[in-house]
Amino acid sequence: HPLEMAPQTPATRPTMPLRRTTSSAISATVVLAELKHRKRKQGTQQVDPRSVVNTMQARMLLEAVPTVGKPGPPLAAFFGALYYAALRPEEAVNLKKVNLSLPTEGWGTIHLEKARPEVGELWTDTRKASEERSLKHRDDHTGRTVPCPPQLTEMLHNHINTFGAAPDGRLFRGARDSGRVPSSTYGRVWRKARRAVFTEEVAAGPLAKRPYDLRHAAVSTWLTGGVEPTRVAKWAGHSVRVLLEVYAKCLDGGEQAARARVEDALRGW
Template sequence: MGNTYDVRIWKTEVYKGARGNTYWVRWGVAGKPWKEPFKQKALAESFRSELVSAARKGEAFDTESGRPVSMRRAAGDMSWYEFACAYVDMKWPRVAATTRRTHAEALTAVTTAMFVNDKGKPDDKLIRSALCRWAFNTNKRNDPDCPSDIRSALRWVQTHTRPVSALSKPEVLRPVLDALTVRLDGGPAAPSVVSRKRKILNAAAEYAVEVKLLSTNPIPALKWTAPKTVHAVDRRSVANPIQARTLLNAVRAQQRSGPRLVAFFGCLYFAALRPEEAVSLARHNLALPAEGWGELHLDVAEPHAGKEWTDSGKNRDRRQLKQRARGEIRTVPCPPELTALLHEHIDRFGTAPDGRLFTGERNHGELPKLTIVRAWQRARAEVFAPEVAASPLARTPYDLRHAAVSTWLNGGVPPTQVAEWAGHSVEILLKIYAKCLDGGGEVLRQRIQAALGHPMSHAG
């Protein structure tokens, strides 16, 4: 099965025969011509109108039947697998590479819970790989280089998946939702992951309603409780200034890539940049004096998605800033310490031909995600005692951004200003960082001690 958006629809043709007129609706799908005969003009125009409407709505057309996915029900209901492929194709041109990947992961989890039976089922790991990396990747599904075992697994899936309409049955939908809460190793999935996958399933169900494969979306009506999602940052993960600077120094001491990454991590800690924003930072984004406060003018981000999900074939997808329109910039203050780090980095390593600051060692290439992660892990292992290294403290590079925002808030910067610098709404900012705000806990504990009859000076 293949889907495409390459569709052309021509005017209805009339053939005047001895037994009356025949009205031919003609259209093309991916360069292949199709036509359908009708004895009545009204029926022909109605059919043509459905084709035009589907094309205008951005609906995918099936290359095998020439019909929009919503019309492929001649022999009964569409299978979930077939529909999921069509849904991926519909979304693919409009979403970021990272979203394409998360769609594939979520739809893989749903599909494996929609099998009719296990008779002759291939290995579970093979099925997951076939679905996530091939079936739910628009660019790779029809790749002639697809391995034979992958093709065989997908043929089995195609003939052993329930119809989309089965989701309207609680006895089918409930196990599907339950499957989203379990990791591959059988342990409970993170609530945020469950929430994300459920949202994707819900959006797919809404699309199924739109293309008339479901009469209504059954998910909201089902009495099913998702794991509670924690949005707030764990304050135990937030490094203080001494810890952050110690980690940066540990990165600097690493050979050979460490010195190239100090300013990168500095951008996360001192300016609260997201890693994908720091990766894309270029010379033209900097407004820096020789020393002192400067500014960073951010205009793009390059989140890591993997080359199989991007249109460019690169590991990173070049996108607009998060929660910003394409071309919109965000200005962030650059403290004197970061100004010095950036000057030091440029003086020592220069920039790539396109002005990019942070690159890999080889030919100013892309800064690998694995290089960033390994450098940070080594720095934590060197700086922290084993029991601290096992804690959430600065566990990931992203925690440096959390530390920066928390420092701004606790330093008295108004939340509206912090939200603007960090690229958040004020509501989300306070929701995420509420537990990181210093609410005067020590003073409150002293008051409780006094109320219990202990001297204030003895409070601990």
Template sequence: MTDQVSYDVKIWALKSRRHRSGKVSYRVRWTVAGREFGAPFRTFKLADNFRNDLISASKDGEGFLVDEPGLPTSMVHKEVPKPSAFALACAYIDMKWPDASPKYRRSLASSLTGITVSMLQGEVTVDGKELRKALTQAFNKTLRDEGLPADVAAVLDDVEDVCRHANEFADPDVLRSVLSGIDRNINGSKAAPDTVRIRRVALRDLLDYAVEREVFDTNPLEEIKVKKRSYEIQEVDPGVVVNAIQGRMLLAAVRETHPELVAFFALMYFAGLRPEEAADLKRSNLPVSLEGAGWLTLEGARPEVGGEWTDSGEASEAGPLKHRNAGARRRVPCASELTALLYAHLVIFGTAPDGRLFRGVRNGGRLSSSVYGRAWAAARAVVFTPEVAAGQLGKRPYDLRHAAVSTWLNNDVEPTRVAKWAGHSLTVLLRVYAKCRSGGEVSALEKLERAYSAT
């Protein structure tokens, strides 16, 4: 804890709030060197006594700590109000913010929203949708630092007043109810396994942070018995992977309706790029030769995320490759057919000012997923019968990446090399594409047959 103190202290009047349940809560607010602090209380007497202690310390000329908990030095070692689970979550995401990618910030905010809602023990003045919207803004450090709108701030005051204290995570019944809450969506349906996994990882990390903040001695999740869950990496269903004929027919359909996007989809189909990698591809990343097979050199990605989650304020700003440090590169094969498509795209459509091949129609920013998603849906409707189009075959543009990786594996490219090209670990690659390697069972059966025949 820092020893820095200040005598620039302002103590505000008590703030009361009546909840729908009829209960009234009270909040003491004060500032130290311009930094605001607050403490919630269930009764007027407790709040008033605490406020009077602050006033007395200020009148006696005591210095107040500039950092948490913002108390006069004589009160630091006294029993002070525990932070709410909401306040703990805000402090946690502030700690994570500087080193987190924009996409991870948004994902973490979503997880913390679900955790906080599960820790509320009273009603707020808005419905569930508006509550989650306000919490998502609260878990955006940039927006919170700039100052949230008055209506959002009012909702968050409600949240602070009815939220359990962070130390109540240690109550097994409370923690089990939180786990149950984050396992479900807002409409009560069971959340997808990967969503549950992400939320539980966030909860564990939040409680580890609480241990650092000395809210607990050990992580409460280690102390309770819960149903053990196994989260397997989702395998690619071969039923979504288009074959060579279907892939080319789809690209031909795109050429007829959205010629500016043919090369974009071809990058996923032939080179296995993720959409955010294709969106950031520049002229300088292409093969040197205008003809024949070569290599694409990937240097970054441009995930689709709002400007409020980025440091620059730019929507979908460029960042490093997935699971790579800034400056890392990855080489992927560029078939001669893809090379021809890319250079034809350059001749016809040119590039954005920064050299990107693909850009938004209106402002030249990132190519929107809604734009290329509609183009892909139109191509499927042209190529497939209504029955096939209603199914999962090539339903998402991302399924073209699965087609590329499956093609590499099924043409005897070593898995280690395929993993390197795809930007996966070898373990993840083999698990994800286990069902897409054609002929594996036939080959294994033939080997066993030869083995038995030899005995």
């Protein structure tokens, strides 16, 4: 059978014909009006400004990470990459030495090529819980270049000098087999860091509740800092339209600063 002879990739596994058949059956039923059908609206989820930390809060959280027992110190630069370079967690876990162009100190550059999302054993060719894939919203051979601020340059140098890298060059590795750092591991470290920094009341709220919120804080900082949206979109791996939709509420937070700039300009007339 042709299907049995084909390489067993996620797209050719025996589940695909079944899914196609099921989809066709449902579509036919909808056409026959035997089911009520409501088309899902395509929308972009906006970032909640309440989840976005300011610079001081971010710095306190990053400083708390190395204090979280044994798993904390090896993940300090991981969280730093999320905040200072706006990497997605799936990009940070796959960050390799070859992706870095770093001076001894100062601004460097990160060249992202691949990500390593957690997708489950059934959806990878290797039967592992993760595998290298193209960057989000990117073709297979299209990467992304991100600036590396001096703070992150220092963190990455310290990490490499202290912990080295996995055999394939990845900076961050699991404790058991040097594989991908599980989201459960860095999530647990992050929860402990939040509890160490925030009061019980603040920790119960949405402020930096997820590691991903560090990326949101980074992009928001770039935008409110006056970096043009086209450049921010390029750094973050978004289109300008999606960028402005996702961060619309965060941009509203710069209303007072914007008014002050207009007032200063009017005084010059």
